[in-house]
Amino acid sequence: MDVKDLKGAVLASSIYIDGKQAAVNATVTLPEITPATVEVMAAGGTIEVPVFSKLEAMEASVTLQGINGDVLKMLTPERHRLTCNLVQQSVGADTSKAEHVKANLEVIPKTVPAIEATYGEAAETELTFTVLSYKLSVGGKVVLHVDPVKGNYKVNGNNFTKEITAMI
Numbered sequence: 001m002d003v004k005d006l007k008g009a010v011l012a013s014s015i016y017i018d019g020k021q022a023a024v025n026a027t028v029t030l031p032e033i034t035p036a037t038v039e040v041m042a043a044g045g046t047i048e049v050p051v052f053s054k055l056e057a058m059e060a061s062v063t064l065q066g067i068n069g070d071v072l073k074m075l076t077p078e079r080h081r082l083t084c085n086l087v088q089q090s091v092g093a094d095t096s097k098a099e100h101v102k103a104n105l106e107v108i109p110k111t112v113p114a115i116e117a118t119y120g121e122a123a124e125t126e127l128t129f130t131v132l133s134y135k136l137s138v139g140g141k142v143v144l145h146v147d148p149v150k151g152n153y154k155v156n157g158n159n160f161t162k163e164i165t166a167m168i
Contacts (some may be wrong), residue, residue, distance in 0.1 A: 008089030011098060014063055016083040017074050023064050028084045030103050031131045033146055053161045055098070058131035060105055065122040067115060074127065075109045082107045082129065099139050106133040139144035142156045 015023040035050040043168040060082070074080050090099040107129035117123040136144040145154040151165040 006091045007099075010088050012087045014085045016081075016085070018081050019083075019141050022074070023062070023068060026065075027063040028086070028103075029061045029063075031060050031105075031134050031135070031146075032083070033058065033134075033144075053151065053164045055148050055153070055157055058134060058146070058148075059110065059128060060107060060131050060134075061126055061128045063124060063126045065124060066126060067117075067123050072125075075112055077109065079131075079132065080107050080109075081105070101139075102137045102139075104133075104135040104137075105129070105131050107131055 011030060013025055014021055015026050028080060033164070034056040035052045036054040036056065037048040037050055040047045040049050062082075062084075074082075082103075084103040084105070086101040086103075087098050088101055090097050110128045110130050113125050113127055115123055115125050132149055133147040134144070135146075142154075143156055145152060151161050152159060153161045
């Protein structure tokens with residue numbers, strides 16, 4: 001029997017904005033990928049079929065402790081490169097190791113965040129972004145690459161929109 005590694009806790013994280021480290025151990029929410037659906041009438045009823053060449057808008061967020069001037073520079077209304085490095089614990093039948101998870105995103109700030117500050121506690125800031133492009137790598141291997149602008153939807157190296165973009 002093939003035993004798969006168990007993925008554990010996130011051990012560390014870092015956020016880079018336009019190539020410069022901006023934060024460590026921040027909370028990151030990576031985009032949800034939601035394709036549009038079309039209804040198809042079948043013999044026994046209606047079926048909703050996902051259309052991966054047409055995706056709903058993607059959003060990501062970063063939540064930081066404290067008020068960080070370097071990160072707040074990212075609020076300029078222009079395209080930015082956001083890189084999230086995560087280190088997760090990976091436990092196998094015979095080993096326990098750290099595994100690198102990397103997300104590269106092209107983003108535009110969606111809001112100027114409210115800053116929550118309470119006496120005696122660290123201030124908290126949540127930055128929310130519209131995502132234009134998203135690439136996720138695990139252990140150095142690209143497992144997801146979504147770029148609606150270029151018409152790409154790749155999972156484990158398979159481009160599921162290649163046929164469609166070749167016809168236009």
